[in-house]
Amino acid sequence: MSIESIVKEFQAVAASPARQLDNYKAAGKKVIGVLPYYAPEELVYAAGMVPMGIWGSNTKTISKAKEYCATFYCTIAQLALEMLLDGTMDKLDGVITPTICDTLRPMSQNIRVSMKKLNKMPTIFLAHPQNRKPAYGLKFCIDQYTNVKTALEEISGAPITDEALKEAIKVYNASRAARREFVKLAGEHCDVITPTLRSAVLKAAWFMLKDEYTAKLNELNAELKALPVCDWKGTKVVTSGIICDNPTLLKIFEDNHIAIAADDVAHESRSFRVDVPENDDPMMALALQFAAQDYDVLLYDEHSSSNRRGEYVANLVKESGAQGLVLFMQQFCDPEEMEYPYLKKALDAAGVPHIKLGVDQQMRDFGQASTAIQAFADVLEMAK
Amino acid sequence: MAEMEKTAAPAQEAPAAPVKKAPKPVSPGTAALRKVVSDVYAAAWEAKKAGRPVGWSSSKFPCEIAEALDLAVVYPENQAAGIGAQHDGERMCQAAEDMGYDADICGYARISLAYSAGVETTNESRRMPQPDFVLCCNNICNCMTKWYENIARMHNIPLIMIDVPYNNEVTVSDSQVAYIRGQFDDAIKQLEVIAGKKMDPARFEHACECANRTAKAWLKVCDYLQYKPAPMSGFDLFNHMADVVTARGKVETAEAFELLASELEEHVKNGTTTTPFPEQYRIMFEGIPCWPNLKALFKPLKANGVNVTAVVYAPAFGFVYDDLDSMARAYCKAPNSVCIEQGVDWREGICRDNKVDGVLVHYNRSCKPWSGYMAEMQRRFTEDLGIPCAGFDGDQADPRNFNEAQYLTRVQGLVEAMEQNAKNKAAKEG
Numbered sequence: 001m002s003i004e005s006i007v008k009e010f011q012a013v014a015a016s017p018a019r020q021l022d023n024y025k026a027a028g029k030k031v032i033g034v035l036p037y038y039a040p041e042e043l044v045y046a047a048g049m050v051p052m053g054i055w056g057s058n059t060k061t062i063s064k065a066k067e068y069c070a071t072f073y074c075t076i077a078q079l080a081l082e083m084l085l086d087g088t089m090d091k092l093d094g095v096i097t098p099t100i101c102d103t104l105r106p107m108s109q110n111i112r113v114s115m116k117k118l119n120k121m122p123t124i125f126l127a128h129p130q131n132r133k134p135a136y137g138l139k140f141c142i143d144q145y146t147n148v149k150t151a152l153e154e155i156s157g158a159p160i161t162d163e164a165l166k167e168a169i170k171v172y173n174a175s176r177a178a179r180r181e182f183v184k185l186a187g188e189h190c191d192v193i194t195p196t197l198r199s200a201v202l203k204a205a206w207f208m209l210k211d212e213y214t215a216k217l218n219e220l221n222a223e224l225k226a227l228p229v230c231d232w233k234g235t236k237v238v239t240s241g242i243i244c245d246n247p248t249l250l251k252i253f254e255d256n257h258i259a260i261a262a263d264d265v266a267h268e269s270r271s272f273r274v275d276v277p278e279n280d281d282p283m284m285a286l287a288l289q290f291a292a293q294d295y296d297v298l299l300y301d302e303h304s305s306s307n308r309r310g311e312y313v314a315n316l317v318k319e320s321g322a323q324g325l326v327l328f329m330q331q332f333c334d335p336e337e338m339e340y341p342y343l344k345k346a347l348d349a350a351g352v353p354h355i356k357l358g359v360d361q362q363m364r365d366f367g368q369a370s371t372a373i374q375a376f377a378d379v380l381e382m383a384k
Numbered sequence: 385m386a387e388m389e390k391t392a393a394p395a396q397e398a399p400a401a402p403v404k405k406a407p408k409p410v411s412p413g414t415a416a417l418r419k420v421v422s423d424v425y426a427a428a429w430e431a432k433k434a435g436r437p438v439g440w441s442s443s444k445f446p447c448e449i450a451e452a453l454d455l456a457v458v459y460p461e462n463q464a465a466g467i468g469a470q471h472d473g474e475r476m477c478q479a480a481e482d483m484g485y486d487a488d489i490c491g492y493a494r495i496s497l498a499y500s501a502g503v504e505t506t507n508e509s510r511r512m513p514q515p516d517f518v519l520c521c522n523n524i525c526n527c528m529t530k531w532y533e534n535i536a537r538m539h540n541i542p543l544i545m546i547d548v549p550y551n552n553e554v555t556v557s558d559s560q561v562a563y564i565r566g567q568f569d570d571a572i573k574q575l576e577v578i579a580g581k582k583m584d585p586a587r588f589e590h591a592c593e594c595a596n597r598t599a600k601a602w603l604k605v606c607d608y609l610q611y612k613p614a615p616m617s618g619f620d621l622f623n624h625m626a627d628v629v630t631a632r633g634k635v636e637t638a639e640a641f642e643l644l645a646s647e648l649e650e651h652v653k654n655g656t657t658t659t660p661f662p663e664q665y666r667i668m669f670e671g672i673p674c675w676p677n678l679k680a681l682f683k684p685l686k687a688n689g690v691n692v693t694a695v696v697y698a699p700a701f702g703f704v705y706d707d708l709d710s711m712a713r714a715y716c717k718a719p720n721s722v723c724i725e726q727g728v729d730w731r732e733g734i735c736r737d738n739k740v741d742g743v744l745v746h747y748n749r750s751c752k753p754w755s756g757y758m759a760e761m762q763r764r765f766t767e768d769l770g771i772p773c774a775g776f777d778g779d780q781a782d783p784r785n786f787n788e789a790q791y792l793t794r795v796q797g798l799v800e801a802m803e804q805n806a807k808n809k810a811a812k813e814g
Contacts, residue, residue, distance in 0.1 A: 106756025108550070112552070297530070338534060342537060
């Protein structure tokens with residue numbers, strides 16, 4: 001298949017998760033919604049079900065969720081609840097609600113309570129440990145994942161065997177590797193893989209069974225590898241933030257000849273940086289993977305007296321050949337907001353220019369962002 | 385009202401503010417409670433001067449450990465509340481915003497981060513030495529984790545972290561206890577290094593005894609709000625929270641609360657109260673008060689005879705336990721770390737016991753985990769208890785997020801609903 005046709009398929013999936021849900025259900029699959037962050041999707045896959053990411057929506061408006069949320073909560077979480085309430089997600093067979101930020105804590109309760117009231121799907125609670133590396137942290141993580149596993153087994157009606165889980169881990173590791181490779185290739189072929197296409201390819205991963213997804217992505221990667229590395233005349237940035245999948249916003253990058261060299265985005269690279277060890281104890285392996293997650297605004301850093309994350313992101317910009325960084329600051333996202341001053345400090349120290357774009361998923365007017373990106377393009381040009 | 389800001393500063397480092405008007409006389413119990421808090425700040429300054437390490441701690445970090453190791457510890461949340469109440473919160477918040485911290489971040493965190501970066505407060509009684517270590521327990525919120533990491537980075541100092549994951553069930557599982565117990569053991573080792581000595585089990589036991597005694601005395605004081613009319617206003621409890629936050633593990637705190645309890649007992653016997661108006665309605669005040677706007681909060685309540693006879697802090701700070709494992713279990717039960725059923729149960733319990741007629745809910749811009757399920761809780765209060773609820777928008781430390789006109793309207797609405805409820809009840813009773 002041509003690059004264009006593979007990318008089009010990914011675009012279609014990214015644009016219509018509801019159709020994906022319908023298709024999987026029509027094929028007799030059970031589908032489990034997965035809210036951010038770091039839920040062990042491998043368990044869902046191993047149970048023979050389809051995990052489907054729920055990261056809000058760029059087209060919906062908060063309405064029913066207002067019955068549960070005050071205004072000052074991130075739109076990703078509010079729109080996730082909105083879709084669970086308004087019927088969009090009614091075909092799901094369950095939903096996993098992690099609780100790693102201050103919005104997701106009460107949201108896990110709102111989702112559980114509302115789903116019960118409306119006789120909708122069962123909810124599966126997940127609390128990750130922040131002290132994740134010591135033995136007691138690993139043990140707690142396994143306990144939590146075991147709760148998730150048990151709940152999934154109830155929904156699927158069959159036990160999740162170690163063999164199935166080991167196989168799922170292999171499938172997911174392959175998928176992560178393919179996505180990491182794609183990110184690298186997209187940076188090298190930014191004339192072909194524009195910011196909107198890059199986003200669509202990565203976003204589609206949340207709505208497809210990973211073996212299907214990886215097979216298609218490997219095809220794309222092979223096609224990209226066969227191309228000569230492009231002689232990009234524009235500029236390049238690293239993106240950072242929770243999510244930046246709004247096609248209208250990303251189109252502004254294209255209009256200003258800004259390519260994405262790499263990302264530090266929760267919805268993208270942060271979710272596939274770390275593989276699961278392939279060993280004899282798959283539950284421990286999943287806990288070890290979570291323990292190894294690092295450089296993330298959502299996670300406790302045991303070396304917090306140094307500015308490791310800021311420096312990591314600044315290095316990412318340098319190593320990827322980008323001239324600057326664009327931070328998509330999700331409104332009301334405390335963890336991102338709390339880490340911004342030290343990210344700025346590290347970027348300034350490394351001589352990396354950046355802009356902070358305030359965004360939310362109900363953004364419909366991009367005039368201000370457009371002006372800011374346009375002005376930043378000039379700054380980047382000078383940094384080349 | 386607003387007693388938090390009235391405690392004395394240590395003489396050498398920050399002279400007391402000039403007295404503008406004669407302070408209202410206070411009871412011996414209240415005076416003792418104020419002294420306890422002043423002494424905490426003074427002890428931290430003394431430690432700093434003597435070259436001993438000073439810690440900054442989140443309010444629900446297990447204070448018993450540092451207490452047993454004789455480490456001086458102060459509490460940024462108490463400091464921020466005091467700074468807010470003394471009307472220096474907005475300036476401090478803005479200073480943090482100038483450093484790059486977003487205006488949507490918790491006001492306490494912004495004040496604390498500005499102070500940590502060297503911005504001095506005009507509230508001399510809440511000045512405290514810069515930290516040599518930080519103690520973070522995120523049972524209240526995850527914001528705490530990043531807040532304390534930022535402080536650790538600013539000063540290049542160790543952070544001792546106790547992570548209390550959010551709990552979806554009313555009971556605390558053995559799995560959770562084991563996880564937290566493991567962290568307690570590590571925290572003790574880390575603090576022994578900082579203190580330069582081993583923890584004496586007898587001293588730890590003593591600190592635990594004091595913390596238990598304080599918790600019981602605190603709960604006893606809170607229980608006096610059950611009397612009708614109440615011998616005090618629930619707003620006084622907000623002020624006394626300073627003691628349970630900063631000095632739970634000290635014997636003086638337990639004694640001061642016991643003294644206050646005996647005064648309240650006298651009031652009950654004599655049918656008197658310290659509430660400065662006749663009590664017509666009784667409400668639960670939900671959430672942290674808007675410290676910068678205490679007068680504005682109190683005024684329409686007083687005008688309508690509305691006494692606050694229930695606050696969630698009563699059960700929330702009543703940690704009672706008998707060993708390290710049950711201490712781990714107790715620290716899991718912070719207001720923002722428990723599931724909605726537990727949260728509703730606590731609140732409905734005190735609403736029933738303290739005979740409230742309505743609930744005033746503070747939607748606190750500074751506290752996402754707290755305000756995040758209040759809409760559902762409000763529905764349950766009305767459904768389960770048959771009482772009206774009203775919500776208003778505010779902030780615990782940043783006055784820019786509070787609108788007095790909206791607050792007045794909401795209080796008025798609540799009063800009218802309580803009035804109607806009372807009429808309906810009277811009509812029913814014949």
